[in-house]
Amino acid sequence: MSINDLVNEAFNGQNDEKYIKDLNEGEHVVQSTQYQHTAEDTLKVFKNPEEYIIPEELPACKMLWDRGIETYMCGNYDDTEYHGRWIGIGWSSLSEDNKRIFDDLIKKDNRYSFGHWYKITVPFGENAAEELCSLVEPLQYQDTKRFLSGADFLDSYKKQGGEFYIADDGSIHHNYNPKLANATLEEALINTGKKSLYDPILDRVYEDKIFMDWHNNFVEHKSKKSKNGIMMHIMKMVLKQLKNYNEYKQKKI
Numbered sequence: 001m002s003i004n005d006l007v008n009e010a011f012n013g014q015n016d017e018k019y020i021k022d023l024n025e026g027e028h029v030v031q032s033t034q035y036q037h038t039a040e041d042t043l044k045v046f047k048n049p050e051e052y053i054i055p056e057e058l059p060a061c062k063m064l065w066d067r068g069i070e071t072y073m074c075g076n077y078d079d080t081e082y083h084g085r086w087i088g089i090g091w092s093s094l095s096e097d098n099k100r101i102f103d104d105l106i107k108k109d110n111r112y113s114f115g116h117w118y119k120i121t122v123p124f125g126e127n128a129a130e131e132l133c134s135l136v137e138p139l140q141y142q143d144t145k146r147f148l149s150g151a152d153f154l155d156s157y158k159k160q161g162g163e164f165y166i167a168d169d170g171s172i173h174h175n176y177n178p179k180l181a182n183a184t185l186e187e188a189l190i191n192t193g194k195k196s197l198y199d200p201i202l203d204r205v206y207e208d209k210i211f212m213d214w215h216n217n218f219v220e221h222k223s224k225k226s227k228n229g230i231m232m233h234i235m236k237m238v239l240k241q242l243k244n245y246n247e248y249k250q251k252k253i
Helices: 003-010 017-024 042-046 058-066 096-108 128-136 150-158 185-191 209-252
Strands: 071-074 085-089 112-114 118-122 147-149 164-166 172-174 204-206
Touching (some): 003 058, 003 128, 042 209, 058 071, 058 128, 085 128, 096 112, 147 150, 150 204, 204 209
Antiparallel strands (some): 071 085, 112 118, 147 204, 164 172
16 A cells, blocks of 8 residues: 555545644544553554554554554654654564664654654654655564464463462462463464464464464565565676677677
8 A cells, every 4th residue: 555545544535735734733622532542552553543543643653564563652632742743663573674774764864763662753744644654664574573482372371370479570470270281282272262373384373363464464575575686686687698798799790
C-alpha cells in the first residue's frame, strides 16, 4: 500500500485540507476514550489501531509494523509536551541493523531522537502524516522477536498453575506444576491453541498469528530483495559482456 493510500485510509476518505488543519491545530474534540491511552502492548494496538492512534500517525505506524518494527507510544490531540506529531519505537524491538541506522539518522536529522525510546517527530501541519511516513522509509524490514523456542515454550507451559515463589531480587515466579511434569511440546501446543503458531523448521512458537505474519513478510521481502540483487548482477554482467564484445568488434574493424 502506498503512503497516499495509507493516509487516505487513516482519514477515512475525509482527507480534505480543512479537516486535517482542524486536527493538527487541536480543534478536534475527543468525546470518548479514543486516543486516550497510555503505553499499550503492540499486539493490543495492532488489532484495533483506530482506537489508539490518531490519523496523522497511523500511516507511519502501519509502515513500521509492515517492517516488523513495534511502536511503543504515540502522541495524541491532548499532547502538549512534544509540540508535534510523534511516534515512539521500543529500543528492544529494533534489530541491530535498524538501531545502527536510527543512531546514524539521529546525528543528521533532529526529527529522529532517543530518550527512553527511539522517536520520530514532525511539526504540526497538513503534511504531518506524509512526513512521518518519510521518516520510516530508511528503516529496514526486520524479523519479529515475538516468539519462544519449543523448549522455552514447553518449560513455560509446565509452570502453568504452579505455585508462586518470590526470588531474592523480589521478582515473582512459578514453580513447575507437578501435573504437567511429563507434558510434551505437542500437548502444550494443542492445549494452548498454538499448534498453528509453531514453526518446526525454525523451532519457533509465535505469540500470535500477527507476529508469524510479520516473520513471513520479512522473509518475502528478503527473498524479493535477493532476487532483485541477483537480477541486477546478471544485468551488469550482460552489459559488461556486450561492452567487451563491442570493443572487440571495433578493434577488428
